[in-house]
Amino acid sequence: MRDILFCGAGFVLAMVALGLIRILRGPAAADRMMAAQLLGTGGIAVLLLAAGGGLAAAVDVALTLALLAAFAAVAFVKSGTPPKLDKSPTGEKG
Amino acid sequence: MTIGVGFSIALGLLILAVAVFTIGTRDSFAAVVAFVVYGLLLSLGWMNLYCPDVALTEAAVGGGVTGALLLNACARVRSEKTSDFKKSPRWIGRGMAGLLCLALSSGLVAVVILLPNPAPTLAPEATRSLSATGLGNPVTAVLMAYRALDTMLEKVVLLLALVGVWSLASDRFWGGRATFGHLPEPDRPLIFLTRVLAPVGIIAGIYLFWVGADAPGGAFAGGAILSAIWILVFFAGLSVVPAVGSLGLRIVLSVGIIIFLAAGVAGISMAAGFLAYPAGFAKPIIVVIEVAMTLSIGATLGLLVAGPPGESLKP
Amino acid sequence: MNVPTILGICAAGLIGLGLFSLIVEPQPLRKILAFNVLGNGVFLFFGVVARRGAAVGLFGDPIPQALVITGIVVGFSATALAVALLLRLFDETGSTSLGDDAQKESKSERADS
Amino acid sequence: MSIAVALNILTIVAVSGGAFFFLAGTVGLLRFPDTLTRLHALTKADNVGLGLIMIGLLPRVAWPFDALKLIVVWVLVLVASAVSSQLIGRKLWRGGDGS
Numbered sequence: 031m032r033d034i035l036f037c038g039a040g041f042v043l044a045m046v047a048l049g050l051i052r053i054l055r056g057p058a059a060a061d062r063m064m065a066a067q068l069l070g071t072g073g074i075a076v077l078l079l080a081a082g083g084g085l086a087a088a089v090d091v092a093l094t095l096a097l098l099a100a101f102a103a104v105a106f107v108k109s110g111t112p113p114k115l116d117k118s119p120t121g122e123k124g
Numbered sequence: 125m126t127i128g129v130g131f132s133i134a135l136g137l138l139i140l141a142v143a144v145f146t147i148g149t150r151d152s153f154a155a156v157v158a159f160v161v162y163g164l165l166l167s168l169g170w171m172n173l174y175c176p177d178v179a180l181t182e183a184a185v186g187g188g189v190t191g192a193l194l195l196n197a198c199a200r201v202r203s204e205k206t207s208d209f210k211k212s213p214r215w216i217g218r219g220m221a222g223l224l225c226l227a228l229s230s231g232l233v234a235v236v237i238l239l240p241n242p243a244p245t246l247a248p249e250a251t252r253s254l255s256a257t258g259l260g261n262p263v264t265a266v267l268m269a270y271r272a273l274d275t276m277l278e279k280v281v282l283l284l285a286l287v288g289v290w291s292l293a294s295d296r297f298w299g300g301r302a303t304f305g306h307l308p309e310p311d312r313p314l315i316f317l318t319r320v321l322a323p324v325g326i327i328a329g330i331y332l333f334w335v336g337a338d339a340p341g342g343a344f345a346g347g348a349i350l351s352a353i354w355i356l357v358f359f360a361g362l363s364v365v366p367a368v369g370s371l372g373l374r375i376v377l378s379v380g381i382i383i384f385l386a387a388g389v390a391g392i393s394m395a396a397g398f399l400a401y402p403a404g405f406a407k408p409i410i411v412v413i414e415v416a417m418t419l420s421i422g423a424t425l426g427l428l429v430a431g432p433p434g435e436s437l438k439p
Numbered sequence: 440m441n442v443p444t445i446l447g448i449c450a451a452g453l454i455g456l457g458l459f460s461l462i463v464e465p466q467p468l469r470k471i472l473a474f475n476v477l478g479n480g481v482f483l484f485f486g487v488v489a490r491r492g493a494a495v496g497l498f499g500d501p502i503p504q505a506l507v508i509t510g511i512v513v514g515f516s517a518t519a520l521a522v523a524l525l526l527r528l529f530d531e532t533g534s535t536s537l538g539d540d541a542q543k544e545s546k547s548e549r550a551d552s
Numbered sequence: 553m554s555i556a557v558a559l560n561i562l563t564i565v566a567v568s569g570g571a572f573f574f575l576a577g578t579v580g581l582l583r584f585p586d587t588l589t590r591l592h593a594l595t596k597a598d599n600v601g602l603g604l605i606m607i608g609l610l611p612r613v614a615w616p617f618d619a620l621k622l623i624v625v626w627v628l629v630l631v632a633s634a635v636s637s638q639l640i641g642r643k644l645w646r647g648g649d650g651s
Contacts, residue, residue: 033127035612037127038567038571040130040131041574042605043131045575046574046578048578049577049582050145052581052582052590054149054154058644060591064581064591064594067594067633068578069161069164069165071629072574074625074629075574075605077171078609080171085174086339087180088171088176090176090180090339090340092621092622093621094184094328095167097325097352097353097628099632100631101188101352102187103636103640104636105191108311135446136448140449140453143453143456146472147456147460147469147476152466155469155472159475163479169446173442173489174498174499178482178486178507181508181512185512186479189515193518194471194518200526200529221459224462225459228455228458229456232484233447233452236451241444243488245493246492246501246502247494247497248495250502263508267509274506278509278513281513285517285519288523289520311639313639316635317632321631344509344512421512424516428516428519429519431522
């Protein structure tokens with residue numbers, strides 16, 4: 031049973047690794063972000079399958095990853111030049 | 125066991141491939157996204173090495189908080205999207221650097237293969253005095269008891285880094301707050317996400333800190349999760365970054381070091397020396413220090429991501 | 440071949456890759472990434488030492504693990520400081536390049552405007 | 553005994569189903585023609601995939617509290633995935649490709 035779950039972990043890892051080709055190819059920044067998102071979900075699955083319900087700490091790591099699953103995407107969408115600096119990019123140097 | 129080894133080979137190759145992509149791609153944004161993925165994969169690697177404490181810290185700090193920091197930086201310097209190889213050393217220089225690094229890697233591979241296996245270990249020493257500390261997790265015991273001085277100085281380093289970041293502010297913004305996560309309009313889905321995640325995240329952070337005494341977890345993982353939730357609150361616009369001049373903020377930032385120092389100095393009079401814990405009271409003292417540390421770490425990491433103040437309080 | 444050895448070879452590769460990029464990459468943001476790749480490689484190397492030191496019922500030697508945990512947090516604070524420096528440089532000069540010609544370019548642009 | 557066998561079969565079936573959905577998500581992410589359709593493939597497939605894998609792992613955990621945490625993990629990923637795909641989709645809708 032342990033081996034079957036390990037095989038499942040390897041399979042899911044291979045799948046999300048293939049998905050990483052989207053980071054390579056793009057074309058949009060959103061495509062790259064989505065590949066990272068897929069790996070975030072897949073990483074949780076790989077972690078839990080590889081632990082096979084044996085290691086209780088694996089669930090805590092999975093919980094941490096799940097809490098931060100949206101974090102990178104939110105940072106991607108929301109970050110950037112603050113609006114104040116946007117209006118006068120050169121006027122503040124003098 | 126062979127399937128487990130095959131899984132590790134696949135994981136190691138994937139980590140190497142993502143690292144090659146991180147440093148090889150022309151597009152800086154792609155490099156940063158690849159780096160976030162790299163942090164997540166490393167966390168899987170740490171679980172594969174049965175180091176769940178490190179895996180937790182790496183998942184929270186390496187994948188989460190560092191990712192937000194670098195994505196924000198990448199968006200701010202958007203105009204310089206691509207890496208300019210014209211300015212990098214000529215091919216001779218690059219070749220020599222490549223040879224040097226190849227030699228280094230080969231040497232390290234030889235070290236990995238030749239070093240004694242099993243390695244000399246301090247695990248018996250770490251477990252022998254475990255009962256005196258009242259802790260069940262030897263990693264926490266190393267962090268909070270045997271090598272507590274390292275951990276305390278590491279907190280000082282964190283605070284110094286924050287002082288360094290703050291000192292990069294323009295004069296006229298000093299005392300103000302960081303311009304971070306300012307939104308032109310409220311973003312309802314993000315507010316919903318924050319309202320769902322914040323309570324769960326705070327409970328998870330406190331839980332990780334609390335079980336750190338006996339199981340994998342601890343102040344660093346818990347503090348990093350708290351800081352991530354705090355940053356999410358900034359992004360959603362539900363709260364503004366506190367002003368650097370705020371007294372309350374400065375108390376929260378320094379309370380970890382103050383309590384640590386106080387416990388250390390008390391150790392001189394009440395126990396064997398600086399940072400020695402009196403017999404029987406080790407566990408409660410460690411818990412008090414860890415509560416203060418978790419708060420301070422969470423606040424410091426969050427403010428490190430938010431950056432130097434860029435807006436004065438009274439325009 | 441066992442799990443720690445495989446990940447140790449992986450760590451050796453990461454250290455070489457990170458150092459190479461740190462040397463040849465001209466752009467500061469990429470240098471910061473390279474520094475982190477290098478640092479994480481070193482941490483993973485420590486992990487191998489920790490895992491091989493498994494004894495008395497523990498899965499690994501706790502000392503290297505504790506060192507790595509503090510190392511990750513210190514590495515993050517160094518990264519944050521570097522990023523803050525980089526962003527300040529960008530706000531001042533409109534460029535993140537450190538080379539001489541980049542400074543000349545930004546100066547001439549300012550003179551034009 | 554038969555209950556244990558049944559639980560093992562449940563685990564194998566659910567995990568295989570979950571792995572299939574990860575396959576589907578990856579194929580969609582790689583093969584679909586534009587960014588919004590790829591977003592669709594990603595968010596539908598990997599959540600069902602993770603859900604099935606969680607169902608498969610539920611009989612395997614040692615403590616009931618861990619089972620509860622597994623469910624919390626899945627719900628958190630569902631919320632995170634729904635919101636982040638909405639954010640990414642809106643960014644695409646409003647501001648070009650965001651590149």
